[in-house]
Structures are given as structure tokens and as C-alpha cells.
Amino acid sequence: MLPDHNLIPHLIHQCTLIEINKVAENWYRLKLQAPAAAAYAEPGQFVHLRAGSASDPLLRRPFSIHNADSRANEIWLLIRVAGKVTSALAGLSPGGIINILGPLGTGFPVPDDEGSALLVAGGIGLAPLYFLTLRRQAAALPTELLLGGLTGNALPDDSFFFRDGVHPLIATNDGSRGYRGTAADLLEMRLQSGIRPTRIFACGPVSMLARVVELGRNCGLPVYVSLESFLACAVGACLGCAFPFKTDDHIEYRRVCRDGPVFSGEEACFELV
Ligand SMILES: Cc1cc2nc3c(=O)[nH]c(=O)nc-3n(C[C@H](O)[C@H](O)[C@H](O)COP(=O)(O)OP(=O)(O)OC[C@H]3O[C@@H](n4cnc5c(N)ncnc54)[C@H](O)[C@@H]3O)c2cc1C
Known part of the structure; x- marks a missing residue:
């Protein structure tokens, strides 16, 4: 469910890292104690997070919700080390604090019909x-x-x-x-x-x-x-993540963070990015 902008303060949580495992070259799986996110997360949604000081790096980074267990109050993230924030996340130990905003975005259509x-x-x-x-x-x-x-x-x-x-x-x-x-x-x-x-x-x-x-x-x-894009606000306000889509007779830009990140692939103009 998309958050109403008035609800955004309620989507910000300090979460405790409860487990971190290296699962492949440069890949880590993190389990976070995050009751609110765990209760509402749907596949395809993401959290916008901050690890470290509030000003460096200035912008939060988006990470897909890799699993959510509402009974255990846990969400999982799966990260590949790419830069500053993912390096900081990979270096955390259990007990570390991560500030998350989410769950955000429009995910995959589930529950689905009985189809394969x-x-x-x-x-x-x-x-x-x-x-x-x-x-x-x-x-x-x-x-x-x-x-x-x-x-x-x-x-x-x-x-x-x-x-x-x-x-x-x-x-x-x-x-x-x-x-x-x-x-x-x-x-x-x-x-x-x-x-x-x-x-x-x-x-x-x-x-x-x-x-x-x-x-x-x-x-x-x-x-x-x-879709992936570089997100700044992640709540649909800054338009920094706009991605081109074709409609009947023209190109329109949609926000990866709020209209997506999941879209009908048929309309996405991959050739324009
Ligand atoms: C909806 C969504 C879900 C995502 N889910 C995951 C996930 O589950 N796991 C995961 O590992 N990643 C995920 N990502 C990607 C992740 O958010 C980025 O890789 C993020 O930039 C990593 O942060 P960082 O500080 O570690 O690296 P950054 O410092 O942000 O740098 C990462 C790389 O991108 C380049 N870069 C940074 N900014 C720009 C820019 N504006 N233009 C061009 N290149 C740039 C850098 O040079 C570097 O090579 C997701 C992205 C989106 C949009």
C-alpha cells in the first residue's frame, strides 16, 4: 500500500540488526528487527535506509525487502557491496542500528491468481x-x-x-x-x-x-x-527517479519510487535510458 505523505514520519524506524551473513562474494544478508515494516511489507517493496551518521552520505539508499516475517517482526535485506552505504552495512555487527523509511513503493501483483x-x-x-x-x-x-x-x-x-x-x-x-x-x-x-x-x-x-x-x-x-534508478526522496516528491514509458501515442515519465518500482514491462522504454 502506498504511504500517504502525512504517514511518512510513521514509516521511519530505528531498527536493530539481529543477524548478518556473507552469502556470496560481496553479498550480505541482513536480518533486522523491524516490526512495522515486517507487518506491512509486500514483495517488490523497498526500504530507504541510512546507515551511519545523518549527513554522510546525505541521501538514503533504497534496498528491496528480501523477506518479511510478521510473526518474528523481522525483515531481511540482501545487499551487494557497491559503495559507501553498502560497505557500511556489510561492516555492521549484530546490535547495530539502521534507520529505515518504509515499506515504500508499489510491488508485484500478489496474491496472484492460480496461474504459474x-x-x-x-x-x-x-x-x-x-x-x-x-x-x-x-x-x-x-x-x-x-x-x-x-x-x-x-x-x-x-x-x-x-x-x-x-x-x-x-x-x-x-x-x-x-x-x-x-x-x-x-x-x-x-x-x-x-x-x-x-x-x-x-x-x-x-x-x-x-x-x-x-x-x-x-x-x-x-x-x-x-526497475532500479537512483532515488533521492523515494516518496514521489523530487521526480529524480523518473523512467520513460510509452502510452498510446506519447512518452510519459513515471516515478520508480512511488509508481513502481514494479511496472508492466511492455510499456517501459528501455531504449531511452
Ligand atoms: C527500488 C530499488 C531497490 C534496490 N534494491 C537493492 C537490493 O536489494 N540490494 C542491493 O544491493 N541494491 C539494491 N538497490 C541498488 C542500491 O540502492 C544502490 O546500488 C545504492 O546506490 C548503493 O549505495 P552505496 O552507497 O553502497 O553505493 P553508491 O555510492 O550509491 O554507488 C553505487 C554505484 O553507483 C554509482 N552511482 C552512484 N550514484 C550515481 C548516479 N547518480 N548516477 C550514476 N551512477 C551513480 C557509483 O559510482 C557506484 O558505482 C536498489 C535500488 C532501487 C532503486
């Missing part, structure tokens, strides 16, 4: 799709997760997935784990094998998303994409 879904994750795009996988599996909805990475070390190992009952089909660019190729290649292979899901969900680099949308279009399948 193919979920296509490129690298850290796994973060939101994992939450969607768990929710769909809990609702007994047929779900297949396809995951691509550059190399085997760049992805979590099997135990990461198996303990949650998740069994992804994996591809790596160098063939060091799973199939040789990309997540989009995996999707193409699955579609060529004749399976026809009701819909496709994808999160990853723009070039991957563009190809996934094209593959979906060729089979007449709707594709939902979770």
Missing part, C-alpha cells in the same frame, strides 16, 4: 524476487525461479536456497555453475521447452529486462519488471 509464474533474476535482482518466490510458494502457486550471475562465486550457494525450500535454475556467464549463459538465456530455454506461465516477473540489469520483455512479448506473456 517464471521469475527471472539477474544478480542482486534476486533480492525482491526471492520474497515473491517465498510468498507464492506459501500460497502453493506454481513458481519457477531462474537466476543468472557472472560466475558461481558471485551467487549464494545451494544451502542459501534449499533451507527455504527454494530450488532455482542457475546460469552463469562463464559456465562455472549451472548452465552457461545469462538469466535471459535460461528464460528463452524454458520457453522453447514449451512451458507457458501465466506471467513473468523480472529484476536485474536494464539490458536483461529489455530482453525478458521481448521474449515474453514473443510468447504473448505479460512481464512485470522491477
